[in-house]
Amino acid sequence: MRTGLKVTALAAVVAMAAACGSDDGDSTASGGGSDGELTEVTVNIVPFSPNAVLFLAMEKGMFEERGIKVNLERAASPIPVVASLVADQAQFGFVTTPVLINANREGTAIKCVSAIDGQVSPDRDSSALVAAKDSGIDSLDDLEGKSVAVVQLASINLIGAKKLIEDAGATGTEYVALPFPQMPQALADGRVDAAVITSPYVEQAVEAGAVTLANPSSDLFPGGTIYCYAATASYLEENAEVAEGFAAAMEEAILYTKDHEDEAKATLVENLELTEEQAQAQILPSNFDPEINLESIGEIQDLMEEQGSIDSTVDPADLVWKP
Structure with a gap:
């Protein structure tokens, strides 16, 4: 079986990212200008339907209302997303709970900043x-x-x-x-x-x-948090105001999507290159509760330990950012 590769692969990718970190002077990770300029942030996503909430927040100007301009980058899976965060190539990025846990176990401090679309709905799944x-x-x-x-x-x-x-x-x-x-x-x-x-x-x-x-x-994991948009602890410490704005925009978008799901799905036409019919047929697997479920993070970690994929644990509360 190949499952034994997972933790060491994450550690290797993150170490490489740290060694090759961005030094090109790109200012998108820092605050905006003094003349009403927007703070630019890069969000590294894994393309899938629940990103519709993020796309909707961008389309509705929810980030701009909070002084933020979002640029998107795509990755094949969460591990390279973590690498991009460590290398300062992205400020926020999609991670799953196991990747979040493993990164922190291996000494890479990243924290959930916001839910993607809410908590897992017990009666629908994408x-x-x-x-x-x-x-x-x-x-x-x-x-x-x-x-x-x-x-x-x-x-x-x-x-x-x-x-x-x-x-x-x-x-x-x-x-x-x-x-x-x-x-x-x-x-x-x-x-x-x-x-x-x-x-x-x-x-x-x-x-x-x-x-x-x-x-x-x-x-x-009904009602659980199985993925989130995360950032490094160092970025959050230095850019708390930006992170608060990002989290607030996502919370607004999640709650808005609850009653306007068709609008959120419509964003998938451009962003995931679906037809209108395909976009509306997508399932957003959410109960649209924007809270991060700490208990479920602990349950997932317990299952990882039970399966032998980890030999130590972290405090779930340390994995979630609180302004």
């Missing part, structure tokens, strides 16, 4: 564990000795899938790191037997015949 068409797999116990694609080997998707698969009695499952956009084709080609895949790519896989087996996030 990600799923699916089996390839014609694979003969129609239940979790059929994954005995099979290969399952996850976006990275330190992901919330791996932890959730592993828990459900092992609870079903299946053993010997191999977990393979693969970017979300590549998963539908990998399933169709038979290169993997199953995948934990998120919107908008899960819809492509299901339309091609993939079979949904479970929804790990909502099955295991």
Whole structure:
């Protein structure tokens, strides 16, 4: 199995980022000018449907109202996002709870600043564990000795899938790191037997015949915080006012989206290059509660320890920024 790579891979990427940190004089990480200029920040995202709330906040001017101009950068998974934060190439970035925990365990102090779209809704999910068409797999116990694609080997998707698969009695499952956009084709080609895949790519896989087996996030962590926009502790200490504005804009956008979900989904046409029909068919897996759920972060850490992926823990309260 390849899961043993996850912590060391994170540490190596972050160390490289620290060694190669930005020294080009880019001022986007600092405060704005004295003449009403906006403070520019880069937000590093992993493209998926819940980013619709961030896109909506940008479109509605919620950041600009707080003196912030957001620039977007994209990454394949949260680990390179952490590297970009450490290297000062981004000020805020998408991380999953396991990556947040591992980074802090390895000495990289990053903290959740805001939710992405809210907490996990117990009755709807934008990600799923699916089996390839014609694979003969129609239940979790059929994954005995099979290969399952996850976006990275330190992901919330791996932890959730592993828990459900092992609870079903299946053993010997191999977990393979693969970017979300590549998963539908990998399933169709038979290169993997199953995948934990998120919107908008899960819809492509299901339309091609993939079979949904479970929804790990909502099955295991209803009402939980499984991802967030984070920043380094050093950036937060030096730019508390910017961070407060960022968090306030995201909170406003999350609460607004609760009653205007169609508007949020419409932003996916331009930002994720979906058709209008595809955009409106997306699921935002949120209860639209903007609070970070500390208890769920602790539960996820406990599960990581139980699975043997970590041998020490951190205080969940240290992982969330408080102004």
